[in-house]
Amino acid sequence: MNNIKSFFKNNKKTLATVGVTAAVIALPSLAFAANTATTGTGDLLQSQNTTVTNTFGANSSMVRWIYFGEVFMSLIAYWKVRSPMVFVGLIMVMIFTRIAFGLIG
Template identity: 45%
Template sequence: MKITHSVTGLPVNVAVALPDEVKTHTGNVFSRTANRFHSASSLFLTSLKSSPSFRHSLMLCALMLVVVAFPHIANATDLLKTQQQDASDTFGLQSSVMRWIYFAEIIISVVGFIKTRNPLVFVGLIVVLLVTRAFYGMVG
């Protein structure tokens, strides 16, 4: 506890939170910051190096670095290019899948009209015809 004097000059017992001596810092701001960072990160890094997830992440980063450094390793050929005709035959504009979708939509529209007696059910048929024609045209 430090004794200080009030404005009147009488001593007052007051606890002061400040230290009595001033700390002097050694080195410049950059070296002090680097020392603090190194001491804080060394404990963190030693705990990280022993974890299996860190090893997996390190291996993944190394693999990505290899792919970036040697891009000819990552080249690939289109393996499904020969299957393009089969895909357009199956899912194209003249395909059997499209025919079955149209048949199913017609049956669903007729059943829906019989149950509800609402002619707007057939709007769904038109929407399905237009949407499938557009999307299957993109595929084929």
């Protein structure tokens, strides 16, 4: 119990900063949620879902261009460092890109 007390006593500024940051982040979200609940408005961007999916979805041209960029940058990185581990990083970035764009679309 003394360790916990001394931790809070020694880190007052840090804990205050974290608390203020959490409040600054949470308050606008809570205000927006309360406003939506009281006014009864729906999702204003609902009509744009197909546009976002077609532009940034898993089968969009944006993904193809990002893959081209990833391969190009990996080739440049391999040329600079001559390490085959660059291509392992390429595979990891491609998997992350596939998952991220799958979640978007």
